[in-house]
Amino acid sequence: MDSYQINKIQIRQLGPAQTPSPLEVKKYYFVDDGEQVLMASTVRELKKQNDGGPFSFEMAGPRRNLYFQPAATVCGIVSCGGLCPGMNDVIRSLVMTLCHGYGVPRIIGFRYGFWGLSAEGTASSIALSPETVKHIHEDGGTCLGSSRGPQDVSEMVRTLEKSEVKILFVIGGDGTMKGAAAIKQEIERRQLNIGIVCIPKTIDNDLEYVTRSFGxxxxxxxxxxxxxxxxxxxxxxxxxxxxxxxxxxxxxxxxxxxxxxxxxxxxxxxxxxxxxxxxxxxxxxxxxxxxxxxxxxxxxxxxxxxxxxxxxxxxxxxxxxxxxxxxxxxxxxxxxxxxxxxxxxxxxxxxxxxxxxxxxSLPANALDSAFCMVLGQHASHAGMAGKTGMMVGHWNGHFTHVPLEMVVGRRRLLDDETWQRVLEVTG
Structure with missing residues (x-):
């Protein structure tokens, strides 16, 4: 591939990552921003990308240097949309990784979707810790509750600012991604250093650039x-x-x-x-x-x-x-x-x-539960490194960072090969 110019799909960074990761002490492997995952998986797809060379996603994983100082970082978690097996597993993974891996001192769980970020809903927020989430993966649904429907974006950003949240982790599907993108735009308008990192949740498996969604x-x-x-x-x-x-x-x-x-x-x-x-x-x-x-x-x-x-x-x-x-x-x-x-x-x-x-409303099965654990870990790594306006994807066998702009307004549909197999098995 040396003869090709790789078009790297850029992920916005809040600022330079200069704080050494505490994971270094634990002998973690680290991923460099230069490590990429090709978007194309076949020669046919590669030939379609003829406007300057193949495209690639930034590979997910822990970074050696962080943008945020863990001991001074407050994180928030919100889950939105319909219920789906594995939501609690993702929440648990986020909390365990942020607390045990990075030493983040405070994590706020915003209740009942984006409503929890409204002026009315913020009072219902709860503190999340390894002790409070220890067994939640054994239950279906989400310990934070969920909801649908838009909220005032300015009001939600004010809540984040007032709560001193530096990274908001958003678990949801297409509509939730649109909401997260709107929050990111308002954050940028106000020139705030708050990261928005999304974890894709769609039981229908219909989000783009996610080979398989949890649940x-x-x-x-x-x-x-x-x-x-x-x-x-x-x-x-x-x-x-x-x-x-x-x-x-x-x-x-x-x-x-x-x-x-x-x-x-x-x-x-x-x-x-x-x-x-x-x-x-x-x-x-x-x-x-x-x-x-x-x-x-x-x-x-x-x-x-x-x-x-x-x-x-x-x-x-x-x-x-x-x-x-x-x-x-x-x-x-x-x-x-x-x-x-x-x-x-x-x-x-x-x-x-x-x-x-x-x-x-069921708990996740073993395969989904393990998948959720990794999604939560990669989202934590991305957030602490200062990535924002992105979703953790899974593409061509690797976990990736995908800009929200590539996800919002697009929908993954059944491909012809899968449909052909259905026709064969049903006769």
Missing amino acids: FTTAVEEARKAIAAAHVEARGAMNGIGLVKLMGRHSGFIAAHAALSSGDVNFCLVPEKQFILEGEDGLLRKLELRLLKKHHAVIVVAEGAGQDLLFDGDESDKDRSGNVRLRDIGSFLQEKILSSCAEKKLDVTLKYIDPSYIIR
Whole structure:
């Protein structure tokens, strides 16, 4: 690669890192800012980046020198958006690394998302220490609580300034990243030395430049159990149908990977692939043929699939994060399937299973828990080194630093290769 000019994706630094890291005493390995992870993973992708050479991310990891002096640094942690397995694991990892690794004396947990940074919510903040977070990874959810919806950015920055917070660690998804980016801009406008470091949280696995987000493997593992139950129910009756609705607002990763790992799914419906109900190529006709031949069927549908069949053009109904509220595709399909089968005098038994809230409130499984631990460690290292306006990513087998500008407003979707495998396994 010596003949190429590497385009390094820059991460903003609050200032020169001149304080020796206390990790030096513990014989840590250190990562230099010059160590990079290529964005492209194949020759085809590399050839697409023909405007000056390949692009690369800054590699995550502990730095030999820090921007902040640990003994004089106050850190804040906030968790936002919907619940997801592993949130407590990330919080625990941040606290353990900052306290035991760096000797940070004070960590503030802001309660119930960005509301905790408002003038009204700041009184509910709590002190976090290794003792208070010792067992939280054994529980689902987040010990800090969470919420959706915007807050006044100026007010949130005032809270950080008043609380003497030097680094704010933000755990959340796409909407949360937008909020964090707005906080960073206000901090820069006021010329304050406060770092903003984000940890990606999306159970749907739909954030860009994160190969796998925490909570995803737990969600797929538990979704497969729901599919197994639906399969048993379907096979237990003549013309039995198991209908399972899974999470996936815009991206069908959970539905697709649960179908792949199960092997018992006959129809997989995801937001990325439009489908029709009526006609010879419609879902209802295909289901009828399946029942006539095999006398049972399992359907998995992501919550964001088929919304074009449900929307009447009115997108005014939105949640506090500004997202258009999805219509219930599961209940819609249940009604349409039963109505269609009744018209055709086809006697069926349909069991509808929606395990979404059970799944997202569970503790993380072993794989996710270990992943969360590393995310928290790398976020701590980045924050103490003075990095800001960034997210800890995972790309091409390495943990990376990704500017928030590259994350906000983008969404990762199912790739054609994965979808092809789903088509093969479902037949």
